[in-house]
Amino acid sequence: MVVWYALIGFLIGWVVEWLIDVAYWRPRLRSARAELETCRQQLDDERERAKLLQAKIEALEEEAKGLRARLQRLEGERDRYRNERDAALAELRSFATEADRPGEAVSPGDDLKRIEGIGPKIERLLQRAGVRTFEELAATPVARLKELLAAGGRRFRLADPGTWPQQARLAAEGRWDELAAYQKMLKGGRGR
Template sequence: MYSHFNPFASGDAWWQHLLMLVIAAILGYIIGYISAKSKADSLRAELQALEIDIDECQQSKKEVIAVTPPVAKAAAVVAPLPTPAVVTTPDDLKVVEGIGPKIEKLLNQEGILTFAQLAEASPERIKEILVAAGTRYVMHNPATWPEQSALARDGQWDALKTWQDELNKGRTH
């Protein structure tokens, strides 16, 4: 009854499918070619803009060199080199029991980056930082944090580990 809707019902339907595949392949190739060509054109334009920027940069460098007057060696005044700013590498404050990533971030924002700085901070100051951060941090007790930090600062890792085994979330029992 519905056999006339089935394209495979007739014996010569294979060439229709083959023709559709060939047309689809040709259309796909044309679309891909146009897309790749427009992408290549935009990349060429971007490259040209970058080359212009490089030329301008090199030209301005030549102008600076040309404007700078030569200095006689005898008249040259040797200025002392500026002392480099001390760069503090932050310590992993999460080593201290009771400090997690969020509290470490709070302390870092307040300028406490190292074990030495945390060891010098009073528990009251640390508590102020926690209270200012919101109710979520009020429950933490920083009473032992400066002492733990002092052990870490001094490299007394075994003593720190032993003490932390006795602590409960940074608090003494």
């Protein structure tokens, strides 16, 4: 009989445990499993997002390398242009300084001051640039004359070389009367 009581007690305990398991632990276990599955899904999503972000970072780093290389190339070009500019400015300064030296003989040539609008300083400036005769002045384009004047400095900015080649052509051909008549129509080397 004790055995029966023990067996009944064992069965009652087992049934109570099964009821507690079914009513309490299994729903919690299902909930925990669902939560675990949700966490795993979130973890997978975050890993996928991390991969995308890593790929984006690598792409941006590659782009940054390209931009750094381009920046170095542009800085090299900038330095080269600065050096060229500085050399050109130094040459222009020495050119303008040489053009301002009074009484310094250049090489012989025509008296370019006979051209309306050309004075002693502009004559020296032109001579230093290799324009020494009426023929050379007549063959020099107006744009080149303007460049020479600009290189000479601010004091030459008012000079207008637009009629100089025409006047020089008349002088080179020895047509002095026509040159004089033409110059009467000019004021400071410009047409009125």
